[in-house]
Amino acid sequence: MMREKILNDLKEAMKNKDKEKLAVIRMIKGAMQMEELNLKRECTDDEMIGIISKQIKTRKESMVEFEKAGRTDLMEQTQKEIDFLNTYMPEQLSEEEILKEIDQVFQEVNPSSVKDMGKLMGLLTPKLKGKADMSWVSKTIREKLNNL
Numbered sequence: 001m002m003r004e005k006i007l008n009d010l011k012e013a014m015k016n017k018d019k020e021k022l023a024v025i026r027m028i029k030g031a032m033q034m035e036e037l038n039l040k041r042e043c044t045d046d047e048m049i050g051i052i053s054k055q056i057k058t059r060k061e062s063m064v065e066f067e068k069a070g071r072t073d074l075m076e077q078t079q080k081e082i083d084f085l086n087t088y089m090p091e092q093l094s095e096e097e098i099l100k101e102i103d104q105v106f107q108e109v110n111p112s113s114v115k116d117m118g119k120l121m122g123l124l125t126p127k128l129k130g131k132a133d134m135s136w137v138s139k140t141i142r143e144k145l146n147n148l
Helices: 004-016 019-039 045-069 071-086 095-109 115-127 134-146
Strands: none
Touching: 004 019, 004 045, 019 045, 019 071, 045 071, 095 115, 095 134, 115 134
Protein backbone atom coordinates (compact mmCIF):
# COMPACT_ATOMS: atom_id res chain seq x y z
CA MET A 1 0.00 0.00 0.00
CA MET A 2 1.28 3.44 -0.94
CA ARG A 3 0.63 4.91 2.51
CA GLU A 4 3.01 2.43 4.15
CA LYS A 5 5.62 2.97 1.44
CA ILE A 6 5.61 6.71 2.11
CA LEU A 7 5.90 6.21 5.87
CA ASN A 8 8.74 3.71 5.37
CA ASP A 9 10.49 6.10 2.97
CA LEU A 10 10.14 8.81 5.62
CA LYS A 11 11.93 6.63 8.17
CA GLU A 12 14.59 5.71 5.61
CA ALA A 13 15.21 9.36 4.70
CA MET A 14 15.53 10.20 8.41
CA LYS A 15 18.08 7.42 8.94
CA ASN A 16 20.06 8.48 5.88
CA LYS A 17 19.82 12.17 6.82
CA ASP A 18 18.57 12.92 3.29
CA LYS A 19 17.18 16.40 3.94
CA GLU A 20 15.78 16.97 0.44
CA LYS A 21 13.75 13.75 0.32
CA LEU A 22 12.75 14.18 3.94
CA ALA A 23 11.26 17.62 3.26
CA VAL A 24 9.24 16.35 0.29
CA ILE A 25 8.02 13.23 2.11
CA ARG A 26 6.98 15.34 5.09
CA MET A 27 4.91 17.54 2.77
CA ILE A 28 3.23 14.44 1.32
CA LYS A 29 2.64 13.08 4.82
CA GLY A 30 1.12 16.39 5.95
CA ALA A 31 -1.21 16.50 2.94
CA MET A 32 -2.11 12.84 3.55
CA GLN A 33 -2.92 13.49 7.22
CA MET A 34 -5.12 16.49 6.28
CA GLU A 35 -7.00 14.34 3.80
CA GLU A 36 -7.41 11.55 6.36
CA LEU A 37 -8.78 14.03 8.88
CA ASN A 38 -11.34 15.18 6.33
CA LEU A 39 -12.26 11.61 5.35
CA LYS A 40 -12.11 10.27 8.92
CA ARG A 41 -10.26 7.19 7.59
CA GLU A 42 -6.96 6.19 5.98
CA CYS A 43 -6.36 7.22 2.38
CA THR A 44 -6.64 4.65 -0.39
CA ASP A 45 -3.92 4.31 -3.02
CA ASP A 46 -6.08 6.25 -5.52
CA GLU A 47 -6.48 9.08 -3.02
CA MET A 48 -2.73 9.06 -2.38
CA ILE A 49 -2.11 9.36 -6.13
CA GLY A 50 -4.45 12.38 -6.14
CA ILE A 51 -2.54 13.96 -3.24
CA ILE A 52 0.81 13.43 -4.93
CA SER A 53 -0.58 14.70 -8.26
CA LYS A 54 -1.57 17.93 -6.53
CA GLN A 55 1.93 18.24 -5.07
CA ILE A 56 3.43 17.80 -8.55
CA LYS A 57 0.98 20.28 -10.09
CA THR A 58 1.81 22.89 -7.45
CA ARG A 59 5.52 22.49 -8.11
CA LYS A 60 5.05 22.74 -11.88
CA GLU A 61 3.17 26.01 -11.37
CA SER A 62 6.01 27.22 -9.16
CA MET A 63 8.51 26.33 -11.87
CA VAL A 64 6.75 28.74 -14.26
CA GLU A 65 7.03 31.54 -11.68
CA PHE A 66 10.68 30.74 -10.96
CA GLU A 67 11.44 30.82 -14.66
CA LYS A 68 9.82 34.25 -15.00
CA ALA A 69 11.93 35.48 -12.07
CA GLY A 70 15.10 33.92 -13.51
CA ARG A 71 15.63 31.76 -10.41
CA THR A 72 17.37 28.74 -11.94
CA ASP A 73 18.53 27.60 -8.49
CA LEU A 74 14.92 27.21 -7.34
CA MET A 75 13.95 25.65 -10.66
CA GLU A 76 16.57 22.92 -10.26
CA GLN A 77 15.50 22.19 -6.67
CA THR A 78 11.83 22.08 -7.65
CA GLN A 79 12.57 19.79 -10.60
CA LYS A 80 14.36 17.38 -8.25
CA GLU A 81 11.26 17.38 -6.02
CA ILE A 82 8.99 16.69 -9.02
CA ASP A 83 11.26 13.82 -10.13
CA PHE A 84 11.15 12.34 -6.64
CA LEU A 85 7.35 12.70 -6.40
CA ASN A 86 7.00 10.98 -9.77
CA THR A 87 8.55 7.83 -8.28
CA TYR A 88 5.29 7.35 -6.34
CA MET A 89 3.08 7.82 -9.38
CA PRO A 90 1.88 5.00 -11.62
CA GLU A 91 3.70 4.69 -14.91
CA GLN A 92 2.68 7.52 -17.21
CA LEU A 93 0.96 6.65 -20.47
CA SER A 94 2.57 7.72 -23.72
CA GLU A 95 0.97 10.49 -25.76
CA GLU A 96 -0.05 7.82 -28.29
CA GLU A 97 -1.86 5.77 -25.62
CA ILE A 98 -3.63 8.85 -24.26
CA LEU A 99 -4.80 9.90 -27.74
CA LYS A 100 -6.07 6.35 -28.31
CA GLU A 101 -8.16 6.58 -25.10
CA ILE A 102 -9.48 10.00 -26.13
CA ASP A 103 -10.47 8.69 -29.59
CA GLN A 104 -12.20 5.70 -27.99
CA VAL A 105 -14.27 7.94 -25.70
CA PHE A 106 -15.08 10.25 -28.62
CA GLN A 107 -16.53 7.25 -30.48
CA GLU A 108 -18.59 6.25 -27.41
CA VAL A 109 -20.00 9.73 -26.72
CA ASN A 110 -20.08 11.07 -30.29
CA PRO A 111 -19.87 14.69 -29.09
CA SER A 112 -21.49 17.46 -31.11
CA SER A 113 -20.05 20.54 -29.39
CA VAL A 114 -17.91 21.87 -26.52
CA LYS A 115 -20.97 21.31 -24.30
CA ASP A 116 -20.05 17.60 -24.28
CA MET A 117 -16.68 18.35 -22.62
CA GLY A 118 -17.97 17.30 -19.18
CA LYS A 119 -19.22 13.95 -20.47
CA LEU A 120 -15.89 13.24 -22.16
CA MET A 121 -13.80 14.24 -19.14
CA GLY A 122 -16.14 12.25 -16.88
CA LEU A 123 -15.38 9.07 -18.82
CA LEU A 124 -11.66 9.76 -19.31
CA THR A 125 -10.73 10.89 -15.79
CA PRO A 126 -11.11 7.47 -14.12
CA LYS A 127 -9.09 5.86 -16.93
CA LEU A 128 -6.27 8.41 -17.04
CA LYS A 129 -6.04 10.03 -13.60
CA GLY A 130 -2.51 9.68 -12.27
CA LYS A 131 -1.33 8.19 -15.55
CA ALA A 132 -1.53 11.36 -17.66
CA ASP A 133 -1.34 15.13 -17.31
CA MET A 134 -5.04 15.89 -17.08
CA SER A 135 -4.59 19.54 -18.11
CA TRP A 136 -2.98 18.32 -21.34
CA VAL A 137 -5.84 15.82 -21.81
CA SER A 138 -8.39 18.59 -21.28
CA LYS A 139 -6.62 20.90 -23.73
CA THR A 140 -6.43 18.11 -26.33
CA ILE A 141 -10.15 17.33 -25.98
CA ARG A 142 -11.06 21.01 -26.26
CA GLU A 143 -9.02 21.29 -29.48
CA LYS A 144 -10.73 18.21 -30.92
CA LEU A 145 -14.15 19.61 -30.01
CA ASN A 146 -13.36 22.97 -31.60
CA ASN A 147 -12.44 21.16 -34.84
CA LEU A 148 -15.79 19.34 -35.10
